[in-house]
Amino acid sequence: MTEPLSNAPAAVTATAGRASEIVFDAVTKRYPRRAEPAVRSLSLTVPAGEICVLVGPSGGGKTTAMRMVNRLIDITVGDIRIDGTSVGSLDATRLRRGIGYVIQQIGLFPHMTVGQNIGTVPRLLGWDRSRIRSRARELIELVGLDPGHDLERYPAELSGGQRQRVGLARAMAADPPLMLMDEPFGALDPITRARLQDEFLRLHRAMRKTVIFVTHDIDEAIKMGDRIAILREGGILAQYAPPDEILAAPADDFVARFVGADRVLKRLSLMTLADLELDPAGQGAGDGPSADPSTPLRDALSVILGHGGRPLTVVGEDRRPVGVATLETIAGALSPAPAGARERSG
Amino acid sequence: MIVAASGPVIPNFGGGGGCARANRTFCWDWFAAHWGDTFEPALLQHLALTAVAVAVGFLIATSCALVAHRRGWFEGPFVTVSGVLYTIPSLALFQLLVPVTGLTVLTAEIALISYTLLIIFRNVLTGLREVPEDAREAARGMGLTANQILLRVELPLALPAIVAGVRIATVTVISLATVAAFVIDRGLGAPIFAALQTSFKTEFIAAGALAVALALVADGLLVLVSRALTPWAAARAA
Numbered sequence: 032m033t034e035p036l037s038n039a040p041a042a043v044t045a046t047a048g049r050a051s052e053i054v055f056d057a058v059t060k061r062y063p064r065r066a067e068p069a070v071r072s073l074s075l076t077v078p079a080g081e082i083c084v085l086v087g088p089s090g091g092g093k094t095t096a097m098r099m100v101n102r103l104i105d106i107t108v109g110d111i112r113i114d115g116t117s118v119g120s121l122d123a124t125r126l127r128r129g130i131g132y133v134i135q136q137i138g139l140f141p142h143m144t145v146g147q148n149i150g151t152v153p154r155l156l157g158w159d160r161s162r163i164r165s166r167a168r169e170l171i172e173l174v175g176l177d178p179g180h181d182l183e184r185y186p187a188e189l190s191g192g193q194r195q196r197v198g199l200a201r202a203m204a205a206d207p208p209l210m211l212m213d214e215p216f217g218a219l220d221p222i223t224r225a226r227l228q229d230e231f232l233r234l235h236r237a238m239r240k241t242v243i244f245v246t247h248d249i250d251e252a253i254k255m256g257d258r259i260a261i262l263r264e265g266g267i268l269a270q271y272a273p274p275d276e277i278l279a280a281p282a283d284d285f286v287a288r289f290v291g292a293d294r295v296l297k298r299l300s301l302m303t304l305a306d307l308e309l310d311p312a313g314q315g316a317g318d319g320p321s322a323d324p325s326t327p328l329r330d331a332l333s334v335i336l337g338h339g340g341r342p343l344t345v346v347g348e349d350r351r352p353v354g355v356a357t358l359e360t361i362a363g364a365l366s367p368a369p370a371g372a373r374e375r376s377g
Numbered sequence: 378m379i380v381a382a383s384g385p386v387i388p389n390f391g392g393g394g395g396c397a398r399a400n401r402t403f404c405w406d407w408f409a410a411h412w413g414d415t416f417e418p419a420l421l422q423h424l425a426l427t428a429v430a431v432a433v434g435f436l437i438a439t440s441c442a443l444v445a446h447r448r449g450w451f452e453g454p455f456v457t458v459s460g461v462l463y464t465i466p467s468l469a470l471f472q473l474l475v476p477v478t479g480l481t482v483l484t485a486e487i488a489l490i491s492y493t494l495l496i497i498f499r500n501v502l503t504g505l506r507e508v509p510e511d512a513r514e515a516a517r518g519m520g521l522t523a524n525q526i527l528l529r530v531e532l533p534l535a536l537p538a539i540v541a542g543v544r545i546a547t548v549t550v551i552s553l554a555t556v557a558a559f560v561i562d563r564g565l566g567a568p569i570f571a572a573l574q575t576s577f578k579t580e581f582i583a584a585g586a587l588a589v590a591l592a593l594v595a596d597g598l599l600v601l602v603s604r605a606l607t608p609w610a611a612a613r614a615a
Binding site: 101103123124125126127128129132134136137138139140141142143144151152155184185186187188198201211 | 509510511512513514515516517518519520521522525530533534536607608609612
């Protein structure tokens with residue numbers, strides 16, 4: 032962490048640190064003069080290194096649940112433990128300095144340069160200046176900005192996407208084992224949002240920090256989450272499971288409605304041709320459509336339907352057919368309910 | 378009983394040339410001859426009166442604005458009191474104070490300070506309140522204490538509004554300090570009062586013009602200070 036790092040993968044390794052396990056233990060939040068609790072007896076465990084997405088309609092208490100972790104909101108009843116330590120037993124400011132925090136409005140300090148913004152928590156922790164500077168350089172590179180040019184710029188000089196990248200770098204500055212992200216990509220245009228989602232997933236694969244991620248967008252939840260907690264109005268946990276399981280076996284009508292009538296198609300987008308039991312290649316291979324094994328099943332289905340239902344030849348790296356996907360093989364992949372935890376490690 | 382500041386009752390022609398004796402609109406040679414014994418000391422005194430009034434007013438108003446920022450109820454009483462002070466005509470205020478504090482610099486300063494309070498208080502408080510909520514929220518979430526948020530986030534971001542308040546207060550005080558010659562024989566008001574009694578145009582115009590020039594220069598310097606302190610305020614999307 033002392034050497035200036037010139038390429039992103041090395042920087043990622045330098046950032047790979049600890050991750051915490053988070054336990055919500057029957058957590059309830061009641062606001063004064065409000066009949067219904069905002070969060071009702073929420074119990075769930077986020078394993079270390081996973082992304083847990085809290086999703087649901089407004090009024091589901093997802094942001095409230097997240098903000099109780101760093102004590103921006105006080106817990107009424109119950110407990111939240113980070114690696115076994117109750118958050119209530121820690122000094123609130125010290126607790127927060129150990130947790131990365133990203134919000135939709137980003138909240139960069141307009142009067143500080145990008146480098147000073149990133150150095151906020153390290154400065155609070157008393158790091159010396161050269162360590163803060165080299166850490167800022169490393170992070171700015173990690174999130175895809177230019178350390179030679181962007182560190183001295185002010186937030187007003189950046190685009191929305193660049194600002195959120197800085198927000199992300201700032202949250203990761205002190206290498207926290209836990210990050211809280213409140214609709215971090217919600218204010219970005221769809222293209223920038225998709226790019227930042229992909230880059231964050233790539234970073235996460237390398238860092239394996241525990242992340243609690245709030246969104247109201249089920250598609251984002253499916254894309255980002257190792258596990259998804261669906262909260263309904265009144266702060267009730269409707270289902271907590273990996274995305275594939277939620278799409279394959281919604282716990283109730285509310286979840287089924289929330290994930291949408293196209294949940295089968297959404298499930299297909301989580302799987303690729305490599306997940307299929309392919310028919311053997313042979314008859315007619317070559318004249319029909321073809322695709323490589325990393326193609327998402329949703330796209331493969333689209334190709335098959337676009338070719339009048341003709342089988343799709345799956346070709347390996349050497350362009351030789353390895354098998355054939357048909358409507359039946361794709362349907363077969365969906366039939367045994369959840370196909371186990373989704374493999375995400377790269 | 379009010380005693381006007383005493384200037385020379387007989388015009389100080391200072392052995393001036395025909396221009397001064399004829400009391401033309403402006404006599405450069407008379408002005409140059411009396412720069413050292415009249416105008417320079419008056420200008421420096423004026424500057425000192427202003428600097429003390431603005432500095433003390435700034436300390437009082439800013440402290441009170443910080444209290445009001447934390448405890449909202451304090452704003453009402455402070456605005457009421459400083460607002461009443463602000464609306465009292467300056468001559469009347471000097472006259473009200475003389476029986477208490479006499480014909481002293483203190484009297485002049487109390488009156489001048491009282492005119493800065495409302496202006497600076499309002500600007501500091503507005504500046505603090507206009508700090509973007511997301512910056513405050515992010516600061517809290519990252520583990521800054523309330524005092525750290527004030528010192529590292531809120532006050533720096535309020536700085537443009539604070540300096541703007543100091544600018545208005547400074548220009549106001551420079552103008553009002555000429556009236557302070559009503560109680561003390563100091564500042565650019567003294568030659569103006571003297572000239573009013575003798576109808577000597579050059580002295581009157583010179584002192585008035587110096588007061589205006591001082592206000593413009595002070596305002597310009599504060600603009601430069603503001604730019605130097607807030608380089609980020611000029612930053613725009615590239």
